[in-house]
Every structure is written in C-alpha cells, then in structure tokens.
Amino acid sequence: METSSAPNLDLDNIRALKLLGKGATGTVFLVHDSSASSPFALKLVKKSSASSLRRAKWETQILRRLSDEPNPFLPRLLATSESSDFFAWAIPYCSGGDLNVLRHRQNDGVFSSAVIKFYLAEILCALDHLHSMGIAYRDLKPENILLQESGHVTLTDFDLSCSLNKPTRPEFYLSDPEPDPTRKRFFRQKTKKTKSARVNPITRRRMSFSAGERSNSFVGTDEYISPEVIRGDGHDFAVDWWALGVLAYEMMYGATPFKGRSKKETFRNVLMKEPEFAGKPSDLTDLIRRLLVKDPTRRLGFRRGAAEIKEHAFFRGVKWDLLTEVLRPPFIPLRDDGEMTENVTGSGFGVKEYFEKLRTPPLPLPHECSGNNPFVDF
C-alpha cells in the first residue's frame, strides 16, 4: 500500500464493476472497493510477461513521482499490489472516457476552436509539468487523454515516457531570450542511429530508461511519431511539442496530418510532407504549423519549453494559473450513480475470475443469453 488514504488492494478478492479498457500492457477495471471512498481505476498486468511487468514498474515509478509532485492534469498513484500472477496499481477513475471517443461524438468529428483551446491549454500544462520533472511523455494521442468527472483532462499511460536530463540550454530558463545561433549544433552533437526502426506501442522493444539529454529509442504511435524519432537522430522534449501539433490538427480537422496507406507511407509523409490546412489561416493553424516543424531545433517549444508555446496568439486570454478554477470545461461527463453504488450491493465480478475465464473461454450455446456477462465480448 502506498499512502494512508490508499485502498487496500486484495487481488484475490477484489471485485470490479466493469472493464474500462485494454492496452498493450495492461487491463484496466473500474473498482469500487469498500476500503476506498470513491471508485478508482485498477490496472493489472500479468507477471508472466516480463516486458509488460517492466513497463508496469516503470509506469508506477513515474506515477509515484507524480504523487509527490502533483499536477491537476496528471494522475497519481493510489496504491500498488502484487499477487503471484499479477502486478496491479490503482489510479483515480476518469469517468468521461477519452478525447478520441469524445471527438467522434461531435458533429463532423471535430472540435470548435474554443474547445481545442481549452484542452490544449490543459495538456500543455501537464506536459510542462512532466518536462519540468525531466520526463518526456512520448505517447501523446487522443486515446491517452482522459476526462475527469469534472471535465478537466488527465494524461494517462506513462509506460513510453522516459527520463531526460533537463535542458542545459541557458535560454530554456529565460523568459525572453535572444536567438541562440549555436543551438542546432548543440542538438546534433551526439547523434547516434537507432538499431530498430519499426516499433509501435503494440510491439515495443525493450526500452532504455537511462537518463540523458536525449533518447534514441524508437517509440510512439505511427501518426504521432516525430521526424527525429523516425530518423533515429536522438530526441528530447520537443517530441511532445510535435505530437501536440498532430493532436491539435486532428482535433481541428478530424484526421491526422501525415496518415498514409501504410506505415511506410505515413513515415515518409512525416519526414517529407508539409501539413495541409484547409480554410482560412488562423491563430490555430499558425500554432499547428509552428509545432509541426520537422527540424526539432526550430520547433516552437524547443528553446524555451512550454512558456514559448503559451505565449502564442492562439492562447491569448488564457489564465494559466486559474485553468482548474475559472474555466468551465466544455464537456462534463454524465454521472453514473450505478458506478458509485453497484459494489455495495454485491454485484461486479472478480478480476482474477475475469482472467481465468479468458484462459478457458466457454463455448456459448446458441440459446444462451449474454445478459450482464462482462466476459461476453472477450
């Protein structure tokens, strides 16, 4: 158990209300345990998968650090637990689903400029906080942006993140620096080719978590991967600013800017193609253009981090310190009272039972009714 307020996790007996999602690493359940005051999300990984376990341990290490240095747009670790088969950890439950699902619910699958401003501002603050802790997130995409019950965002899924030394560029710490003509040389000085070049989140190779000013591992989701990662040039925090540009584009146009018919074509587009902007130029298109600069040393945010991006005209009027207090989030999830009380009435299913059933899937008989069976889709 991690903190005094953390739920007491007994994996043998814990009962889940529903399955929240499955990723490459883990399975996430909604749990309302009698030892916890409110429902929480429980992420489980099988210890039989050494790579999943390694990523899980890394993710909980990051979450532990985030519990010590909290931020309203980042999760914290509520508890960890281990059985002979599973490693599990609890994080606050985000009842609003993810930004990808929310976008698909919008007319034409796009958000208005005001809504984009709200979400980008919060995500920018979350990334700023991570970078200030020396953590590059490296997996920004709508699926990893969850909505809290309040409608504010939470970034999730830290298994691709990595520790980097904080930038040594002096101007990074200045509010209004003069341009530095040596900055390009600085970035390129330790260039090293990566060995593997075809890895996505489903088949990630072993990562190096060693700290350094840049990382050479090849990680990310195809359409969000930055040119420097594809080239294997080594990368730093600017990969997150690239991904922020892709995200903003997808929120605005309903599609990512470099998607090709194959992974190869997508990567070629990332490296060669300039993003296309339909309609009139605006502050938002200008922001996206500056974030999607292929040379990371010329990308907005490279020199002075989030501060440089916050100053862009698109964010004019944003009260950065009051984001959680003043702004009313554009979408507030509907409260599902069933989620809060179901376990009290004894329903739900055992998480271990869930995995056991997966191992020996029952052959459904034609007359059988699925009813409320949580295993029916799996």
Ligand SMILES: Nc1ncnc2c1ncn2[C@@H]1O[C@H](COP(=O)(O)OP(=O)(O)OP(=O)(O)O)[C@@H](O)[C@H]1O
């Ligand atoms: N705190 C949470 N509240 C609500 N749902 C969550 C929460 N955390 C995760 N989920 C759901 O579970 C899904 C899988 O979680 P997550 O992305 O952390 O797993 P993963 O195995 O690391 O995935 P990936 O394949 O992206 O690495 C998410 O897409 C989301 O739908």
